[in-house]
Amino acid sequence: MDYRxxxxxxxxxxxxxxxxxxxxWLALWARDGLYWVPCGRDDADPEREVSIIYDRxxxxxxxxxxLRTGKAFAEDPPSRLCRVVSNIEIETGSDGxxxxxxxxxxxxxxxxREVHWYGRTIHRLRRIDGALRIAYKKVMLLxxxxxxxxxxxxx
Amino acid sequence: xxxxxIDYGELVREDQVHARLYYDDAIFRDEMERIxxxxxxxxxxxxxxxxxxxxxxxxxxxxxxxxxRDRNRRLHLLLNRCRHRSNTVCQLERGKAAGGFRCAYHGxxxxxxxxxxGMPYPVGYAPGDFRKEDYGLIEVALESYxxxxxxxxxxxxxxxxxxxxxxxxxxxxxxxxxxxxELILRAGVLKHMYRANWKMTMENVLDxxxxxxxxxxxxxxxxxxxxxxxxxxxxxxxxxxxxxGDGHGQIDFSAQNxxxxxxxxxxxxxxxxxxxxxxxxxxxxxxxxxxxxxxxxGNSDPHFSIFPNFNFLPPGQVRLIRPxxxxxxxxxxxxxxxxxxxEEINRERIRRNGYMxxxxxxxxxxxxxxxxxxxxxxxxRKDEWLLLRRGLRTERRDEDGFRVGMAYxxxxxxxxxxxxxxxxxxxxxxxxx
Numbered sequence: 001m002d003y004r005x006x007x008x009x010x011x012x013x014x015x016x017x018x019x020x021x022x023x024x025w026l027a028l029w030a031r032d033g034l035y036w037v038p039c040g041r042d043d044a045d046p047e048r049e050v051s052i053i054y055d056r057x058x059x060x061x062x063x064x065x066x067l068r069t070g071k072a073f074a075e076d077p078p079s080r081l082c083r084v085v086s087n088i089e090i091e092t093g094s095d096g097x098x099x100x101x102x103x104x105x106x107x108x109x110x111x112x113r114e115v116h117w118y119g120r121t122i123h124r125l126r127r128i129d130g131a132l133r134i135a136y137k138k139v140m141l142l143x144x145x146x147x148x149x150x151x152x153x154x155x
Numbered sequence: 156x157x158x159x160x161i162d163y164g165e166l167v168r169e170d171q172v173h174a175r176l177y178y179d180d181a182i183f184r185d186e187m188e189r190i191x192x193x194x195x196x197x198x199x200x201x202x203x204x205x206x207x208x209x210x211x212x213x214x215x216x217x218x219x220x221x222x223x224r225d226r227n228r229r230l231h232l233l234l235n236r237c238r239h240r241s242n243t244v245c246q247l248e249r250g251k252a253a254g255g256f257r258c259a260y261h262g263x264x265x266x267x268x269x270x271x272x273g274m275p276y277p278v279g280y281a282p283g284d285f286r287k288e289d290y291g292l293i294e295v296a297l298e299s300y301x302x303x304x305x306x307x308x309x310x311x312x313x314x315x316x317x318x319x320x321x322x323x324x325x326x327x328x329x330x331x332x333x334x335x336x337e338l339i340l341r342a343g344v345l346k347h348m349y350r351a352n353w354k355m356t357m358e359n360v361l362d363x364x365x366x367x368x369x370x371x372x373x374x375x376x377x378x379x380x381x382x383x384x385x386x387x388x389x390x391x392x393x394x395x396x397x398x399x400g401d402g403h404g405q406i407d408f409s410a411q412n413x414x415x416x417x418x419x420x421x422x423x424x425x426x427x428x429x430x431x432x433x434x435x436x437x438x439x440x441x442x443x444x445x446x447x448x449x450x451x452x453g454n455s456d457p458h459f460s461i462f463p464n465f466n467f468l469p470p471g472q473v474r475l476i477r478p479x480x481x482x483x484x485x486x487x488x489x490x491x492x493x494x495x496x497x498e499e500i501n502r503e504r505i506r507r508n509g510y511m512x513x514x515x516x517x518x519x520x521x522x523x524x525x526x527x528x529x530x531x532x533x534x535x536r537k538d539e540w541l542l543l544r545r546g547l548r549t550e551r552r553d554e555d556g557f558r559v560g561m562a563y564x565x566x567x568x569x570x571x572x573x574x575x576x577x578x579x580x581x582x583x584x585x586x587x588x
Contacts, residue, residue, distance in 0.1 A: 037515065040343045049343035050490050050508050053515045062376050066517055071372040074520035111527075145248070147348035147485040148514040150523050155515075 006090050006100055009132045017154040018081040022064045025154060030126055030133040033057050042140040074152035079110040081153060097135060098125040115149055118142040167576040170547050174539035177352040183481035185579060190463050191216030193584050195305040195318040197465035197475055198222050198232060200340040208251045208267050214477055215306050220295055221245055225268035232306045233269045233292040265292050301330055302338060321399045325457040329467055332451060334438030335495030340473060342505050345488040345513040349523045351530035353478035356486060359522055360466045361404040361567035363396050369525060373517040387411050394562040398570030402462025409454045417452035431499040438495055462574060470511055471504040482530055488512055543568050
């Protein structure tokens with residue numbers, strides 16, 4: 001496992017999200033990937049409790065398709081985003097997966113209003129045809145039990 | 156009318172409303188008095204506090220309240236305010252009050268029933284100066300309709316049943332879909348905030364003109380691309396809007412649901428395996444019989460609103476609207492699960508709650524953005540009237556006497572405003588001047 005490669009992968013993913021490069025971001029995902037942003041608390045059971053996002057790949061693909069229509073008005077004009085990803089720790093997971101823990105601070109500026117988001121992320125990465133792919137991503141927002149403004153961009 | 160008082164009859168007309176109703180802080184303060192202190196307002200569902208000691212923190216207008224079940228399983232709605240020096244006695248939004256509520260400041264302790272059970276150094280009161288039984292947490296009137304709980308700060312003789320009127324039929328319709336005849340709201344809550352007036356979401360939830368336009372990005376995903384949405388929303392469409400009186404209203408999709416075999420707007424078609432669907436239908440038939448089960452599935456989840464702060468939407472979602480200030484509102488979305496339904500069906504209801512209508516959903520964020528665009532546009536102060544004239548001349552009455560319009564008309568919003576004008580024009584709440 002190459003720490004540098006994993007770190008670069010996570011930084012690149014962050015930049016694709018910041019720059020709304022939706023298709024390139026979706027291409028980072030394994031076809032059986034799971035994207036989870038818990039609601040209310042970090043350890044909620046996503047099968048029994050509602051989540052802010054709980055997408056398998058087909059729902060994720062729909063989410064991206066919608067954002068690309070130009071008619072997703074909550075992102076028209078798009079948010080300007082700038083995130084700092086840090087505190088990356090890497091572990092070996094089961095089945096040869098790589099588990100990466102990280103934290104982020106995200107500035108979200110839209111229509112003269114600036115919102116700050118904070119959170120911790122767990123990635124599970126898998127090597128598919130030589131390239132790292134996201135098999136699982138869990139984003140634990142600091143404010144996941146608070147009334148949130150729109151979160152219509154990629155987090 | 157007292158000097159300086161606001162003339163609501165002038166601001167709310169039959170076919171248009173004045174922008175000031177959305178941005179004037181004095182009007183917001185009147186609303187907290189004349190609406191949220193004078194009508195039944197939704198506070199929660201019995202299943203949220205199913206166990207003795209369980210509580211959730213809610214609001215009556217701007218006032219903090221606790222909805223709690225005491226050790227004898229009785230429900231109470233209590234002001235979250237210590238009777239001694241005014242301190243919140245509960246800091247959490249939900250939980251189990253095993254030992255009741257204890258004020259941190261001087262240690263006054265209240266049972267889950269609100270009763271004052273103790274304080275340090277009671278000797279500080281001279282004999283006869285203080286009776287504990289007079290200083291329990293202040294109780295707010297609470298009534299239930301089949302599990303849905305509403306509070307009233309100043310009960311005036313109007314029962315909850317009177318207030319709910321025809322919406323009880325729609326609550327029944329939602330509950331009938333549960334094989335065990337019960338809805339359960341214990342699957343968490345999504346919370347969404349916006350910087351605009353609370354009435355925008357109350358109007359929008361009954362506006363069936365906007366969905367195929369504002370939400371086209373969600374309607375035209377691969378799954379809906381080939382569907383003719385005009386067949387629901389257009390001039391030949393089968394959706395109807397209905398003003399149910401007292402500010403309540405409905406978007407009636409039952410014709411489309413029946414046409415599509417039920418559950419048109421949610422995940423019982425395609426997304427749930429056939430055996431789970433069959434088990435669900437069998438469960439429903441055991442309780443209702445074959446004929447009524449088929450009719451219930453045909454109607455599916457209703458889409459309706461109870462003035463001033465409750466909505467129910469087809470993915471099985473209860474909404475609680477919380478006005479925070481004249482230009483800030485919070486919406487709480489609760490998945491409403493069907494007791495006795497196969498787990499797979501409730502899982503799909505939970506998933507679609509977040510997927511469609513949460514802060515990161517495919518639908519709700521566009522509504523939220525529109526409310527904020529509305530509030531921004533209200534700064535333009537020339538000809539400040541918002542139009543509500545669509546269908547005014549063509550709406551008709553249904554067999555129950557309710558006004559009915561086409562999806563793209565504004566019968567339901569007019570219904571909200573008609574009731575609003577009546578409540579807001581009454582400065583004293585019916586009391587003598």
